Amino acid sequence: MELLLQTLINGILAAGIYALVASGLALAVGVVGIVNFAHGEFTMIGAFIAYLLFVGTGLDPFLSLGLAALVLFGVGAITYLGLIRPVLAAPELNQMLLTFGLSVALQNIALLLFGADTRVVSTSYQGATLSLGGLSFGVPPLLAFGLSVVILGALYGFLDRTRLGLAVRAVAQNRLAPGLLGIETQRVYLLAFGLSAALAGVAGVMLSVMLYASPTVGFAYTLKAFAIIVMAGLGNLRGVVPAAIILALAEALVSTYLPGGGGWVEAVFFLVIFVALTWRSWRAA
């Protein structure tokens, strides 16, 4: 019973970062209409920003979150203006090849700059845990989870309650109408892509503490984020959080209860995509 409870808690705690990365991807796919395979590389950049700031100035990663978010918003905006906007009207295959190429390019630039080693941000509370009735909570995952909840709350508050959020939702739900209702769609795309990268970057900062920074750290998160947004329904921002929880719980259960579970964890996202797509097409038929 205790094992099950601990497993579920681990799952829930992991879901925060998943939801951050996946909400970002959902903005890129749902609002801008771009299947961004380089999304995890924004996470990677976030992780390296946290690492460099920590090594260079000793700044605690959880304090560098805001700066990383700003930098990544800029990176996302520049990526949108320079690479994405010119291919918005291009066939989807071209768009995917472009973002896939961007992913490979960013990974290799990071490889040139930092080498292939994994770099851990070793804070003083790195291995700290809180114990509560036989259950233990790692401090970094707990902090990351708490911040994720706050950030996601702010994101959904923005989407639900503000004038600009209404425009973002409008663009996500219909391509043709927003411009004719007076919305400057190009600005909404720019904002959404910048936010998308910022969310990925913030998750990267958290990963630098809980996992490590490395040139390929983001790729697994691209795949997991895809599994989550496929489960939520492409373009459905609201479904991202529950879908992230489901994926994280499934991974935690597999890791605990399947013999050799640790090795199978990275296959769970694939199973989730498979089941979600099959179920959808079966229901549609």
Next chain:
Amino acid sequence: MLSVQGLCKRFGGVTAANEVSLQVAPGEILAVIGPNGAGKSTLLNLLSGLLRPDEGRIEFLGQEITHAPPEVRTWKGLGRAFQIVQPFPEMSVWENLLVGALYGKPSTPRKVAERVVAEVIELTGLAPKAQTPAGELTLLEDKRLELARALCTQPRLLLLDEVMAGLRPSEALEAVALVRRIRDSGVTVLFIEHLMPVVRALADRVVVMDYGRVIAEGPYDAVAANPKVREAYLGRAQ
């Protein structure tokens, strides 16, 4: 109010709009009719900014808007409703309308926008459905929403693209009455329509297109009697 001169749009070898010129006077209801493929929808897309013309000039309220993006035209008072309705399916009817009211004119205060929505939702009979998600409306309600949302942008000229298509005769009658009410509230209307009874009932003036050209214009009865128009619809008598 609207002045179109020599508008041309080609898609590959097809000339969808060929030297189209027309004028819309303030307060009138103008119908654009023509057989399938005559270029009516292309004309509407050129007017609302979804397409850019290869040649020609569009002036609205004395200002050139030939190459202005759609949102700028909307701000100036050009509204558009689609034949195939384009709702935001996961938003409520109220929110759908609020998008139009908030963004139809730049920096509209929320209070003003909500007042506009409240007026339009009454005018279009959608008030009982205010909190219903747009994805759950019937076709008739969808069409009303499409019209209502365009109205929320507070247009001076409203472009309607076959908004009666698919409606039952009784529903079409209701819609005709609604378009009249809209005009009476001070909005000029340009509409595309296939249903001739609707055209006859609504239009002050009719423009007929065929193969991308304007082939006739005038009052309904004169246009309907025009041999060129009969030929376009029925083919040449042998």
